[in-house]
Amino acid sequence: MLKKTSLAVALVFLLALAVAPAQAAEAAYQLDPNHSAVGFAVKHLTVSTVRGGFGKFSGTFQVDETDFTKSSFEVRIKTASINTQNERRDNHLRSPDFFDVASHPEIVFKSKRIEKSGDGYVAWGDLTIRGVTKEVALPFTAAGPIRMGNRSVIGVEATSTVNRHDFGVSWSRSLDGGGLVVADEVRIDISVELVKAEPPPPAPAK
Secondary structure, X not given: OHHHHHHHHHHHHHHHHHHHHHHHHEEEEEEOHXXXXXXXXXXXXXOEEEEEEEOOEEEEEEEEOOOHHHOEEEEEEEHHHEEOXXXXXXXXXXXXOOOOOOOOOEEEEEEEEEEEEOOEEEEEEEEEEOOEEEEEEEEEEEEXXXXXXXXXXXXXXXXXXXXXXXXXXXXXXXXXXXXXXXXXXXXXXXXXXXXXXXXXXXOOOO
16 A cells, blocks of 8 residues: 555656646736837838837736747737827827727737747737737747846747738828828837746745
C-alpha cells in the first residue's frame, strides 16, 4: 500500500510540474498610453497622403509569455479623439459622413486567434466600425518581454489595410479627371507598449 501511495503522490507532483509553466506563462498586461500610438493614413486626391491618429484608446491583453500564439487581446478606440491636425477636417470625420461618433463612439478589435507568420504573427479577429463587424487579419511583430524595475514590458507593432466601405464609411466625391477625393483603402499603423506590473514585495514583519 505504501508503494502505491508513494507512486500516486509522485505522479501528482510530476503533473503539477508539467501544468504549472503553462499556467504561469499567461499574464494580464495593460496598454501604456504614454508609449503607444494608433494611427492611420489614406490617400487624398490620389496625389498626397493624409495621416492622423486617435488620442484615446485602451486595451486588455492576456499574454502567454512563452508562446504569443496562445495570447488574446481587445482594443477599444474612442472615435471622437480623431486628430489629423485640421479642426474642420476632424469635425467632418466625426460626422455621420464618416465615423458618426455620436452613434458609434468606439472602434473595437477583439482577437479570435493568433498565428505565427515568418518572423512575426497574424492576429485574426473581429473589427467593429460604425456598428459593422468584419473579421480581419492584423499582422504584427512583438518584442520582449524585458524587465524594467518591477515591471515586465512587451512592444507590439502592427500594420494592416482595410477598405472603409466594408464598414459603412462611404463618403467621397469623384474628381473631374477620375479618382476620388478620399481613397477607399486605409492603412492602419499601431505601436503599443504593454506593461505587467509585478506585485510589490511583502512588507517586512514587525
